[in-house]
Amino acid sequence: MTHTAEPPILLRDVIEDPAEVVALLERNAPYAPLGGWYRPGVDEGLAASAMWFQKDWVHADLAVEGSDLFQRNERYHEAARRFCNAQWILPHSLYVNLMVGIDRCGPAHTDNPKFRGRERKNTPMWLLRAMLWSELFTRWEIIQATAIWWLNDVEEGGLLYWADGPNEPPRRYVGAMANTALLGDNHHMFHQVERVGPFDQGTRRVTQRAQLAPAVDGGGAWAVIDRGVEVFRAPLERYRVSVLWKADVYRSEQEHRVVANDTLTLEDVARVFDRDLKARGEKLHFDLERLGDPAFQRALQAVYPEAIPVGAGRSMYDAA
């Protein structure tokens, strides 16, 4: 099953001293609006982006000072071992989201998958997703655990998550979220960030050039500066701050070594899809020359559609 997972594990009092995370936030300011694959080609000068800011703290070529607070967090490692029934936990990513003044949900989604030999750097995202939903590449999928941690309690800012699969109503986590985390499988379990206050002006919009940082005149406030103008200011407590941790998971170090060379080339991907398309009696042929062709993308997605979770909240990317 590619679209269900065990319910996530709730962890409380995750960080001994949350002030250390505030220091991390301050050291790594400013934060820029989320770009991302949901909104390709957005006009940089248009005030079209919600106040949803993001930054990587750890990825393949980066690890900011102090990130071990999460990367080496024994609570996470223990919970990941338990959740995945596995011993070899390799944290690889850490990033932070800061959200405020958004009166619609984020999109309901599963996180982008990766496979041995095929990931974002060498394979189009839509193809990785089609590979996941086809269930043809399970053998090569890199299992990942995700933990979402929250700094504080804000006006709403809950999380919907489809722990019972996309065809059952979501569960909701909201209220008393400060210094708690949910650790689970966000690559197979749909989830959706709910709206975040204040709501008095609907969704406030900024350009892609906006930046969020501690206000220069101090006082503990954080401010959004957009093209030289301060457009929003509030204490950090009003922002929904979540830190996302991701780790690759293997049953053992030995298993990691054994499977390391079992990788997929694009030609393998084409061959596996073609075999299945033929077995299904589809006319579609998997043509590596057409990876950039939207019509080909749509045709493949029609054969291997993503689930649409029931009971999702209205998303900021839905038509008005």
Ligand SMILES: [Fe+2]
């Ligand atoms: Fe996600």
